[in-house]
Amino acid sequence: LVFTINGGQRSERFVASRSIDSMLMAFRPRSVAVRAKAFHTTVAALKPSAPAIFKDTEDATGCIPQVPKQSAGQPKKATKQLPSRSVKGPSFKIPSPHDLGLHHVLKPFRPLINPLVDTLAKRRLNKAVNIADLRMCAKKRSHKMVFDYLDSGADDEIILRRAKDAYSELEMHYHVLAGLQPPLDLSTKIFGQDVSLPFFGCPTAGNRMFHTEGESAAAKAAEYHGTMYGLSSLATTGIEEIAAMHTGPKVFQLYVWKDRGLVQDVIKKAKAGGFNALALTADFTWYGNRERDIRNGFTIPPNYSAKQIYQAIKAPAWTWDFISNDPYSYACINTEVPADSLAAFVNSQINPAFNWEDAEWLMKEWGGPAALKGVVRPDDAKKALEVGFSTIWVSNHGARQLETSPATIDVLPSIRDAVGPNVEIILDGGVQRGTDIAKALALGADSVGVGKPYLYGLAAGGTPGVIKALDILRVELDRAMGLLGVGTVDELKRRGHELIKRRGASAHAYSMNDSYSRPNGY
Numbered sequence: 180l181v182f183t184i185n186g187g188q189r190s191e192r193f194v195a196s197r198s199i200d201s202m203l204m205a206f207r208p209r210s211v212a213v214r215a216k217a218f219h220t221t222v223a224a225l226k227p228s229a230p231a232i233f234k235d236t237e238d239a240t241g242c243i244p245q246v247p248k249q250s251a252g253q254p255k256k257a258t259k260q261l262p263s264r265s266v267k268g269p270s271f272k273i274p275s276p277h278d279l280g281l282h283h284v285l286k287p288f289r290p291l292i293n294p295l296v297d298t299l300a301k302r303r304l305n306k307a308v309n310i311a312d313l314r315m316c317a318k319k320r321s322h323k324m325v326f327d328y329l330d331s332g333a334d335d336e337i338i339l340r341r342a343k344d345a346y347s348e349l350e351m352h353y354h355v356l357a358g359l360q361p362p363l364d365l366s367t368k369i370f371g372q373d374v375s376l377p378f379f380g381c382p383t384a385g386n387r388m389f390h391t392e393g394e395s396a397a398a399k400a401a402e403y404h405g406t407m408y409g410l411s412s413l414a415t416t417g418i419e420e421i422a423a424m425h426t427g428p429k430v431f432q433l434y435v436w437k438d439r440g441l442v443q444d445v446i447k448k449a450k451a452g453g454f455n456a457l458a459l460t461a462d463f464t465w466y467g468n469r470e471r472d473i474r475n476g477f478t479i480p481p482n483y484s485a486k487q488i489y490q491a492i493k494a495p496a497w498t499w500d501f502i503s504n505d506p507y508s509y510a511c512i513n514t515e516v517p518a519d520s521l522a523a524f525v526n527s528q529i530n531p532a533f534n535w536e537d538a539e540w541l542m543k544e545w546g547g548p549a550a551l552k553g554v555v556r557p558d559d560a561k562k563a564l565e566v567g568f569s570t571i572w573v574s575n576h577g578a579r580q581l582e583t584s585p586a587t588i589d590v591l592p593s594i595r596d597a598v599g600p601n602v603e604i605i606l607d608g609g610v611q612r613g614t615d616i617a618k619a620l621a622l623g624a625d626s627v628g629v630g631k632p633y634l635y636g637l638a639a640g641g642t643p644g645v646i647k648a649l650d651i652l653r654v655e656l657d658r659a660m661g662l663l664g665v666g667t668v669d670e671l672k673r674r675g676h677e678l679i680k681r682r683g684a685s686a687h688a689y690s691m692n693d694s695y696s697r698p699n700g701y
Contacts, residue, residue: 277502285503288503300316303639307647313635316640317635317636317639321497321638322481324476325497326638327472328472331469331579332469335582336582337583341609342588342609345609346610349679349680350681351614351659351663352678352679353663353664360666363667364666365660365668367668370569370570372407372427374407375406377656380401380629382411382458383409383411383630384413384509385414390638390641392642393416394414395416396645399425400633401425408427409431409628410449410454411432414509418449418451418510429453430455430458431449431456434463435461435463435530435533435537442541442544448511450547456550458551458552459552460576461552463576465531467579481501538567542567549568552572554574555573556590557598560594570602571603572607572628573604573607573624577608588608591622591624603626604625605625605627606624607628607629613651613652613653613658618679620671622675622679633649
């Protein structure tokens with residue numbers, strides 16, 4: 180167990196509540212604390228005024244707890260620390276259940292216990308009819324800090340709300356009597372590869388945090404639906420395992436790392452694993468401020484404070500999954516090191532100084548289809564093409580980085596105009612409905628990535644949950660296209676400008692230059 184012990188003066192409120200933190204405070208020598216190091220733990224003598232330990236996380240899409248990189252006794256180096264969102268007091272570490280090997284004892288009982296703890300979760304999943312329902316299923320099954328990590332955005336979460344609301348400002352001006360015969364053709368190409376659906380699950384890190392099946396569930400669901408799968412370089416399932424589960428098109432996501440040798444090694448593994456495309460995440464050079472994580476005391480792995488234990492008791496299915504399975508690691512980098520230790524190494528690799536020259540070097544090393552992910556400006560889109568990217572990925576990192584960044588659906592048309600009709604564009608951000616996907620395709624996207632929707636399904640019920648999430652979006656997209664009067668994805672892209680209009684004061688609020696409005700009775 181890992182108990183967080185707050186430094187400084189003792190709080191009467193904690194003493195009165197008899198929390199584990201306050202009880203341990205009475206027995207803690209004021210001069211001793213434990214500092215986490217990259218690959219081992221060191222006990223160091225500290226003064227009462229010793230600096231607090233920083234624990235932090237990246238995103239859904241990369242789970243990076245930030246920990247001190249220097250142990251006691253080493254000379255201090257003038258290194259620039261990455262900004263942190265969460266500050267904890269000195270921690271007293273005793274063996275966790277995984278350290279003690281409890282999961283080896285519990286694992287044989289999984290066939291017996293799983294049906295018991297998952298009964299209610301399965302019932303809720305079966306009743307879910309849309310992504311909002313899956314979100315509530317995920318919330319009820321998950322530990323609070325895990326769900327809030329998945330569900331949250333940056334700062335006041337203004338752009339998180341705007342990203343969704345922006346789709347509601349777009350009206351669908353449908354044709355009638357189109358003479359269509361179901362089923363409609365939802366097939367298209369992504370990175371030049373044939374797929375059955377024009378949308379896919381975005382690469383997101385640490386999927387086993389949400390459900391023990393993790394990335395395996397998402398890969399199986401993508402294979403089931405015949406669409407592309409995206410794997411994060413901070414995944415908790417290895418490249419070889421994913422390659423065995425998903426035989427279709429795959430994109431490997433990479434962060435802006437310092438060590439070029441490490442980058443070369445990882446992309447070599449991706450090529451060997453059958454990944455036909457690369458996506459460089461360019462909008463994660465600084466940490467977004469996710470305040471729900473700070474309030475919840477989010478750490479990887481969870482600290483065993485009274486608060487976290489209480490929340491774990493309230494989520495028995497998630498907790499049983501966590502304690503009865505092997506601890507997860509960042510499998511694409513080093514399968515031998517647990518996620519909490521390797522995180523310090525990954526932290527040291529994130530490179531805020533990564534620039535266009537570095538991106539150009541990466542393109543030469545990869546030598547295949549590649550997307551720059553995190554673009555919201557037309558000038559950046561054109562620059563990306565100049566340095567060798569074949570695809571522009573319009574994204575604001577799930578509204579988890581820069582607060583009040585633009586909604587991606589709002590900037591999509593300007594980026595399409597800037598790069599022309601023949602450059603592939605992928606869009607993600609704010610998608611909750613099949614109608615949202617239809618609007619994105621109509622306004623210039625060639626395909627659409629979804630993150631939270633399929634992760635809600637994963638957290639709600641593993642592989643069946645992800646399959647259901649993608650199926651909900653498939654059915655909704657099929658219905659939207661049918662009612663719009665378009666029979667194929669290509670037709671939707673070609674005629675999109677006349678089908679999707681931004682909501683105005685009335686139907687007459689169209690530009691005089693719009694060739695669709697006046698001739699068609701508006």
